[in-house]
Each structure stands twice: as structure tokens, then as C-alpha cells.
Amino acid sequence: MxxxxxxxxxxxxxxxxxxxxxxxxxxxxxxxxxxxxxxxxxxxxxxxxxxxxxxxxxxxxxxxxxxxxxxxxxxxxxxxxxxxxxxxxxxxxxxxxxxxxxxxxxxxxxxxxxxxxxxxxxxxxxxxxxxxxxxxxxxxxxxxxxxxxxxxxxxxxxxxxxxxxxxxxxxxxxxxxxxxxxxxxxxxxxxxxxxxxxxxxxxxxxxxxxxxxxxxxxxxxxxxxxxxxxxxxxxxxxxxxxxxxxxxxxxxxxxxxxxxxxxxxxxxxxxxxxxxxxxxxxxxxxxxxxxxxxxxxxxxxxxxxxxxxxxxxxxxxxxxxxxxxxxxxxxxxxxxxxxxxxxxxxxxxAPNQLLSELATVWSEFEARLAQVPIVRRIEDGTATVQDYRALLLHLRQQVVEGGRWISRAASNFSAERFELRSAAILHAAEEHRDFLLLERDHAATGGTGIRDARKNAGSEALSAFILQQASQPDPVDLLGAMFVIEGLGTAKALGWARMLQDRLGLGDGQVSFLRYHGEHDAEHVGELHKLLAVTRPGDVDGIVRTARITARLYALQLEEIG
Structure with missing residues (x-):
């Protein structure tokens, strides 16, 4: 708060x-x-x-x-x-x-x-x-x-x-x-x-x-x-x-x-x-x-x-x-x-122009996700434990990078955008260890070697793009990336956790990463909306462009799982 x-x-x-x-x-x-x-x-x-x-x-x-x-x-x-x-x-x-x-x-x-x-x-x-x-x-x-x-x-x-x-x-x-x-x-x-x-x-x-x-x-x-x-x-x-x-x-x-x-x-x-x-x-x-x-x-x-x-x-x-x-x-x-x-x-x-355009990006993202094989299997109840372990393994590499790009963004905000700098610092502190939850879930379902796995092509592209954006002066555009990533946690993570638990008989301690984000990302989205409210008209195009690219690369990351 x-x-x-x-x-x-x-x-x-x-x-x-x-x-x-x-x-x-x-x-x-x-x-x-x-x-x-x-x-x-x-x-x-x-x-x-x-x-x-x-x-x-x-x-x-x-x-x-x-x-x-x-x-x-x-x-x-x-x-x-x-x-x-x-x-x-x-x-x-x-x-x-x-x-x-x-x-x-x-x-x-x-x-x-x-x-x-x-x-x-x-x-x-x-x-x-x-x-x-x-x-x-x-x-x-x-x-x-x-x-x-x-x-x-x-x-x-x-x-x-x-x-x-x-x-x-x-x-x-x-x-x-x-x-x-x-x-x-x-x-x-x-x-x-x-x-x-x-x-x-x-x-x-x-x-x-x-x-x-x-x-x-x-x-x-x-x-x-x-x-x-x-x-x-x-x-x-x-x-x-x-x-x-x-x-x-x-x-x-x-x-x-x-x-x-x-x-x-x-x-x-x-x-x-x-x-x-x-x-x-x-x-x-x-x-x-x-x-x-x-x-x-x-x-x-x-x-x-x-x-x-x-x-x-x-x-x-x-x-x-x-x-x-x-x-x-x-x-x-x-x-x-x-x-x-x-x-x-x-x-x-009046309706918020930025939110209106971001809503369009989200609709496109959801439509693309619906065609991703791993997502289809989770949502139609045919996913296996191997599918779930693969999801965690491929997500980990991007999650580890998350703390890095948020911290880099914080260091590049000027005093004039202090609200965004403060929010980035707090967010980095909250999430820089999230990958540990993910690793424990992977191990709890019988997975091994997660720390030695390499980023897939989608993860490589997503991390490179966001880190490049975070390195720019006053990287306001990253709000678009946060809109997609935090929105995914709010809209999908908890539902996926429940579906996997129902299908595979997993305990809460085996889906803690998904449950955590499903239960807490709504608060993060609320904070994000506060930041979107202090953006300027000139920020809109960059935020929307970054959201659209992030959505495409995130979907590619999931597509690579097979």
C-alpha cells in the first residue's frame, strides 16, 4: 500500500x-x-x-x-x-x-x-x-x-x-x-x-x-x-x-x-x-x-x-x-x-484511450494463447505432470530475468518520473525471488535440472527485448510489458493452478508459484493502473507497442514448450 x-x-x-x-x-x-x-x-x-x-x-x-x-x-x-x-x-x-x-x-x-x-x-x-x-x-x-x-x-x-x-x-x-x-x-x-x-x-x-x-x-x-x-x-x-x-x-x-x-x-x-x-x-x-x-x-x-x-x-x-x-x-x-x-x-x-488500446492488445493475446498447445492441454484437462514440469522449466528462465529488468528500469527513470521509479524499486524488491517458488514446485513434482536449463527461443527474445527497453532513459514503455505479464497472472495463473490440481491431483505446495501470482497479481494490477493514470499523452504509443511485442514474445515462449 x-x-x-x-x-x-x-x-x-x-x-x-x-x-x-x-x-x-x-x-x-x-x-x-x-x-x-x-x-x-x-x-x-x-x-x-x-x-x-x-x-x-x-x-x-x-x-x-x-x-x-x-x-x-x-x-x-x-x-x-x-x-x-x-x-x-x-x-x-x-x-x-x-x-x-x-x-x-x-x-x-x-x-x-x-x-x-x-x-x-x-x-x-x-x-x-x-x-x-x-x-x-x-x-x-x-x-x-x-x-x-x-x-x-x-x-x-x-x-x-x-x-x-x-x-x-x-x-x-x-x-x-x-x-x-x-x-x-x-x-x-x-x-x-x-x-x-x-x-x-x-x-x-x-x-x-x-x-x-x-x-x-x-x-x-x-x-x-x-x-x-x-x-x-x-x-x-x-x-x-x-x-x-x-x-x-x-x-x-x-x-x-x-x-x-x-x-x-x-x-x-x-x-x-x-x-x-x-x-x-x-x-x-x-x-x-x-x-x-x-x-x-x-x-x-x-x-x-x-x-x-x-x-x-x-x-x-x-x-x-x-x-x-x-x-x-x-x-x-x-x-x-x-x-x-x-x-x-x-x-x-471519458473512456481511457490507453486502456482501450491495451484492452485490444489483451484480446489479441488471449486469442493467440488459446491456440498454444500447452495452454490448450491445461484448459481442456489433458495436461500431464510432464507438461506441467515443462511449463515451469521454461518459465523459470524468464522469471529470473524479471528482477533484472525491473531493477534496470528503476535506475533509468529520471527525477521527473519519480512515481514510476519508486514503483519499479518496490516491485523489484517484491518479485526478485519468485523463481524460488517455481523451482520448489518443479522439484515437488519430480523435476530435476531446472537450474541448468537454457532459455528457449521465445524466452531469449522476450528477455532481450525487455532488457533493451529497460535500458532506455525513462523507460515508461515497460508499463506495456507489465500490463501483459501481470495481467496473465491475474487472468490465468489461478485458473491454471486449479485445473492442474483437479486433473493431476496436485497439492497447493506443488502449484505455489501459479497460486501466488493468481492471488496477488490483482493487487499488482491495481498498482499498475495507478501508474497508467499518471502517464502522459506522448507515452501512449510506446506503451501499447511494447505491450503488443511482449504479448507476441510471451506467446512464442509458451509455443516453444510444444
């Missing part, structure tokens, strides 16, 4: 369960058809402006399933696989169970590999709290990519008879009943912008609580631990959501004041604001009239999905291409739980 770097939203996903439920259909899902309830429902719906919403009741889905579906869609939208995600951060008001944490349950649903987890508690602002933590982890270089999800399944506590438990609900509780609904929204964070389309750079995320001066406005479960049983708690209505609606205007005033303190609203091009009802939107616009021209909300068509709402809004705005490069987007979530204000500022950035 080193200096913080930029963080980008590169994928969005949302999931609203079941068919849309119109205002005339609510009672069929939640109950409450008596005349008094019908009148209260009509008043609430007139105030909140919601025309349709979604409920998971009847679908059999759990909250974690809603969240997992949204995460899966966001990861797919980002063009990634789940095992490329290093952290999962979740926000929800009420999970499906008290223990374990909500993030762990969602991770169990989405799969992928080992990852860091964070479960943010609270109410509506918990989604942005999760975003803040995940963005910080990516910015610090702890993960190259993270997924963030806000999810709610509140309908289960709004339906009869649970909602009516403990006596006749108050008018404030009825407000929540006809306002809240189910859904999930997610985003993927990356250390680099997308190469193929715009991304959203996260400028900052801020959250502030006023609980030191404000009583709880929204609550559920008060006193449930003292009940003799869960059934008694439910019968007493202790799990019913309650809200002090009269306190909400103060929430609006605090939110407006906090927004003005954080950002010059005249510089904002889009405002996505989580308001629970149209009446509060009108109060906000009365305070800041200019927001009416730039605000976007899908409350009327998607309902109030609590912690998911801000991401559900963002997903629709992203999908419908509302944002253009250079525009600034303010996300705002005033939470009524005990008066928490959460905000985020995003900037839409």
Missing part, C-alpha cells in the same frame, strides 16, 4: 423483485382493506407520489438473495467475474438474521473467491456508508476492485398480521407501510476507469450524524430482547417499524445545510437525492430551487427501497446514459433513523 489513488464506479446493477405493484394492488400484498386503513393509505400515497413499487412477498426470496442478484448484475455490467472482486460491502436496515453479518450471507450467495467483507448497519444511509469503506480500501491499494450493495426486504414486516401485532398501528407507522418497498442496488468500484465507456470517479463520500442532539426518529425492535420469546415480541408489536413523521422537516433542513457546506451546488450537473416522499422533494426545492432543474429520482416507479434507493437511482441514470464526461453528480441520502446525512460526489470521466 502507498499513496491513495482515484477510485471509479465501473459497473451498476439493480434488482426489484416480482412484478410492479400499482397503488390499487397494494392491499392484495400487504393486507389492510378496512375503510379506515383504506383512507389512511390514500392520504399517504397522495403525499409520497409513488405510483408503483416491488415486493418480494410471494416470491420466496430473502434479502440476501436480492442483494446477491444486484451484485451479480453490477459485476456483469463491469465486465468482470465474481472471483475478480476483492471486497464486498453491504448496507441494509434489517438482514435476514442477526448472526452472521449480512455481508457474509451475501458472499455465500454470490460466491467468487476469498474477499474482505463489511456489513454497514443503519437505515437508508448504510448504502453510502458501505460505499465509503469500499472506496477507501480500493484507494489505499488494498483491493483492485470491490462491490457495494444496498438492499432491503421490508415487506415482511409490513404485511398483516405482523404489522397489526400489538394493537392498532399509529398514523406514523401507516406512513412507512405505504411508502417502503423491496429492492437492491449495487455498484462495482475499480482502481482504473473503463476503457470502453465512461466511468464515474468517486471524488469523496461524507457522512455525519446528529444523534448527539436529535432523538431517534425511526425505530424497530425496542425492548424485544426483554421479551420472553420471539413470538411474544412479535405479538406485542415490538418488531414493527415506527417513525416520527413530524420530525422529518427538520431532517430536510439539516440535509440542505450540510449539502451547502460540502459542495458549491452551482457546480453540480446532476443531483440524485433519496427522498421518501414527494412532499419532502418539494421542501428541498423550496430551499434550493436550482436543484429542480438537475435532479433525478425514480421514486415514483421504483418506490422507496431505503439503503438500496440511491444505487437503484444511480443504476437507472447510468443505464440510460444521463451522464456525460466532465459532469459532476451529487448523491444525497438524508436518513431519518437518528438524523444521519450521507453524500457522495462523482465525476463522469
Amino acid at each position: 502507498g499513496q491513495t489513488s482515484a477510485v471509479y464506479i465501473t459497473g451498476c446493477g439493480a434488482y426489484l423483485p416480482g412484478a410492479p405493484v400499482g397503488n390499487d394492488e397494494i392491499a392484495a400484498h400487504l393486507g389492510g382493506t378496512d375503510p379506515a386503513t383504506t383512507r389512511r393509505r390514500a392520504r399517504v400515497l397522495a403525499a409520497n407520489g409513488i405510483r408503483q413499487r416491488h415486493y418480494a412477498t410471494g416470491t420466496g426470496a430473502s434479502n440476501e438473495e436480492l442483494a446477491a442478484e444486484a451484485v451479480g448484475r453490477a459485476v456483469k455490467d463491469a465486465g468482470l467475474a465474481m472471483d475478480e472482486i476483492g471486497m464486498l460491502a453491504t448496507g441494509t436496515t434489517m438482514g435476514d438474521q442477526l448472526v452472521p453479518g449480512f455481508a457474509a450471507m451475501v458472499h455465500g450467495r454470490v460466491g467468487g473467491g476469498p474477499m474482505e467483507l463489511l456489513s454497514a448497519g443503519g437505515v437508508c444511509a448504510s448504502g453510502l456508508a458501505a460505499l465509503k469503506s469500499a472506496a477507501a480500501a480500493v484507494a489505499l491499494g488494498e483491493h483492485a476492485r470491490a462491490a457495494v450493495v444496498g438492499s432491503e426486504l421490508v415487506s415482511r414486516v409490513l404485511a398483516e398480521p405482523r404489522f397489526a401485532a400489538g394493537g392498532r398501528p399509529t398514523a406514523d407507522a401507516e406512513f412507512l407501510r405505504w411508502t417502503l418497498s423491496d429492492g437492491a442496488g449495487a455498484v462495482v468500484l475499480s482502481a482504473a476507469p473503463r476503457a470502453d465507456r465512461p466511468s464515474l470517479r468517486v471524488e469523496w463520500v461524507r457522512s455525519v450524524s446528529y444523534a448527539h442532539e436529535r432523538p431517534a426518529c425511526m425505530r424497530a425492535g425496542e425492548g424485544w430482547l426483554d421479551a420472553p420469546s420471539a413470538a411474544a415480541a412479535e405479538a406485542a408489536g415490538l418488531l414493527r417499524l415506527r417513525q416520527d413523521v413530524a420530525a422529518l422537516p427538520a431532517l430536510v433542513r439539516l440535509g440542505v445545510a450540510q449539502a451547502r457546506e460540502l459542495v458549491d451546488l452551482a457546480t453540480i450537473d446532476h443531483a440524485l437525492i433519496h427522498w421518501s416522499a414527494e412532499t419532502f422533494r418539494n421542501r428541498i426545492f423550496a430551499e434550493i430551487p436550482d436543484l429542480s432543474e438537475i435532479s433525478f429520482s425514480n421514486l415514483a416507479t421504483c418506490g422507496n427501497t431505503g439503503a438500496a434507493s440511491i444505487f437503484v437511482m444511480l443504476e437507472e441514470a447510468w443505464r440510460t446514459q444521463r451522464f456525460q464526461p466532465g459532469e459532476r453528480i451529487l448523491l444525497a441520502v438524508p436518513e431519518s433513523g437518528r438524523f444521519t446525512m450521507a453524500f457522495a460526489l462523482l465525476t463522469c470521466v
Whole structure:
């Protein structure tokens, strides 16, 4: 880990369960058809402006399933696989169970590999709290990519008879009943912008609580631990959501004041604001009239999905291409739980030309690798132990040279390119002994004589080319070589290790080199993307050319194995 770097939203996903439920259909899902309830429902719906919403009741889905579906869609939208995600951060008001944490349950649903987890508690602002933590982890270089999800399944506590438990609900509780609904929204964070389309750079995320001066406005479960049983708690209505609606205007005033303190609203091009009802939107616009021209909300068509709402809004705005490069987007979530204000500022950035061209190089490289005999045998499950030993033997010669060319490159960077020099020094220190892992794997599978083997033609050409490039003044072009070599570790090494283990019955100690690079090169790629972000326009052609040559020579190295 080193200096913080930029963080980008590169994928969005949302999931609203079941068919849309119109205002005339609510009672069929939640109950409450008596005349008094019908009148209260009509008043609430007139105030909140919601025309349709979604409920998971009847679908059999759990909250974690809603969240997992949204995460899966966001990861797919980002063009990634789940095992490329290093952290999962979740926000929800009420999970499906008290223990374990909500993030762990969602991770169990989405799969992928080992990852860091964070479960943010609270109410509506918990989604942005999760975003803040995940963005910080990516910015610090702890993960190259993270997924963030806000999810709610509140309908289960709004339906009869649970909602009516403990006596006749108050008018404030009825407000929540006809306002809240189910859904999930997610985003993927990356250390680099997308190469193929715009991304959203996260400028900052801020959250502030006023609980030191404000009583709880929204609550559920008060006193449930003292009940003799869960059934008694439910019968007493202790799990019913309650809200002090009269306190909400103060929430609006605090939110407006906090927004003005954080950002010059005249510089904002889009405002996505989580308001629970149209009446509060009108109060906000009365305070800041200019927001009416730039605000976007899908409350009327998607309902109030609590912690998911801000991401559900963002997903629709992203999908419908509302944002253009250079525009600034303010996300705002005033939470009524005990008066928490959460905000985020995003900037839409254009596709990265360098990454776009490198992505083309990578596609060409993958297509070439697919035709290499040793790669085909590994990936179709026909590789032998002899094949694996041959792979290690031929790779070793290039791996030994890796520390040399990185060190040489470090010595040739000038003071003006100090970021690249520092990164090269650190990288050389981290990887100069990697060949020892490879040698141990070779010996562990019965191989001998690896240190006496000569470089094959591809290895000779690859080493000579990269060392020649590293010897140039300010060898920025070597970022192209690193893109290919580190990318190969991230994209292929772990998969190859697992395939070889499954096919040949090898233990972890026999594939440690491949597993190490598969598990750690994602962090190296994250660092590489930070370096690509500080390159100059004049660097692009050289980096891409070096990447293309490195890819061709690396493939030749593997072709020589036979």
C-alpha cells in the first residue's frame, strides 16, 4: 500500500423483485382493506407520489438473495467475474438474521473467491456508508476492485398480521407501510476507469450524524430482547417499524445545510437525492430551487427501497446514459433513523484511450494463447505432470530475468518520473525471488535440472527485448510489458493452478508459484493502473507497442514448450 489513488464506479446493477405493484394492488400484498386503513393509505400515497413499487412477498426470496442478484448484475455490467472482486460491502436496515453479518450471507450467495467483507448497519444511509469503506480500501491499494450493495426486504414486516401485532398501528407507522418497498442496488468500484465507456470517479463520500442532539426518529425492535420469546415480541408489536413523521422537516433542513457546506451546488450537473416522499422533494426545492432543474429520482416507479434507493437511482441514470464526461453528480441520502446525512460526489470521466488500446492488445493475446498447445492441454484437462514440469522449466528462465529488468528500469527513470521509479524499486524488491517458488514446485513434482536449463527461443527474445527497453532513459514503455505479464497472472495463473490440481491431483505446495501470482497479481494490477493514470499523452504509443511485442514474445515462449 502507498499513496491513495482515484477510485471509479465501473459497473451498476439493480434488482426489484416480482412484478410492479400499482397503488390499487397494494392491499392484495400487504393486507389492510378496512375503510379506515383504506383512507389512511390514500392520504399517504397522495403525499409520497409513488405510483408503483416491488415486493418480494410471494416470491420466496430473502434479502440476501436480492442483494446477491444486484451484485451479480453490477459485476456483469463491469465486465468482470465474481472471483475478480476483492471486497464486498453491504448496507441494509434489517438482514435476514442477526448472526452472521449480512455481508457474509451475501458472499455465500454470490460466491467468487476469498474477499474482505463489511456489513454497514443503519437505515437508508448504510448504502453510502458501505460505499465509503469500499472506496477507501480500493484507494489505499488494498483491493483492485470491490462491490457495494444496498438492499432491503421490508415487506415482511409490513404485511398483516405482523404489522397489526400489538394493537392498532399509529398514523406514523401507516406512513412507512405505504411508502417502503423491496429492492437492491449495487455498484462495482475499480482502481482504473473503463476503457470502453465512461466511468464515474468517486471524488469523496461524507457522512455525519446528529444523534448527539436529535432523538431517534425511526425505530424497530425496542425492548424485544426483554421479551420472553420471539413470538411474544412479535405479538406485542415490538418488531414493527415506527417513525416520527413530524420530525422529518427538520431532517430536510439539516440535509440542505450540510449539502451547502460540502459542495458549491452551482457546480453540480446532476443531483440524485433519496427522498421518501414527494412532499419532502418539494421542501428541498423550496430551499434550493436550482436543484429542480438537475435532479433525478425514480421514486415514483421504483418506490422507496431505503439503503438500496440511491444505487437503484444511480443504476437507472447510468443505464440510460444521463451522464456525460466532465459532469459532476451529487448523491444525497438524508436518513431519518437518528438524523444521519450521507453524500457522495462523482465525476463522469471519458473512456481511457490507453486502456482501450491495451484492452485490444489483451484480446489479441488471449486469442493467440488459446491456440498454444500447452495452454490448450491445461484448459481442456489433458495436461500431464510432464507438461506441467515443462511449463515451469521454461518459465523459470524468464522469471529470473524479471528482477533484472525491473531493477534496470528503476535506475533509468529520471527525477521527473519519480512515481514510476519508486514503483519499479518496490516491485523489484517484491518479485526478485519468485523463481524460488517455481523451482520448489518443479522439484515437488519430480523435476530435476531446472537450474541448468537454457532459455528457449521465445524466452531469449522476450528477455532481450525487455532488457533493451529497460535500458532506455525513462523507460515508461515497460508499463506495456507489465500490463501483459501481470495481467496473465491475474487472468490465468489461478485458473491454471486449479485445473492442474483437479486433473493431476496436485497439492497447493506443488502449484505455489501459479497460486501466488493468481492471488496477488490483482493487487499488482491495481498498482499498475495507478501508474497508467499518471502517464502522459506522448507515452501512449510506446506503451501499447511494447505491450503488443511482449504479448507476441510471451506467446512464442509458451509455443516453444510444444
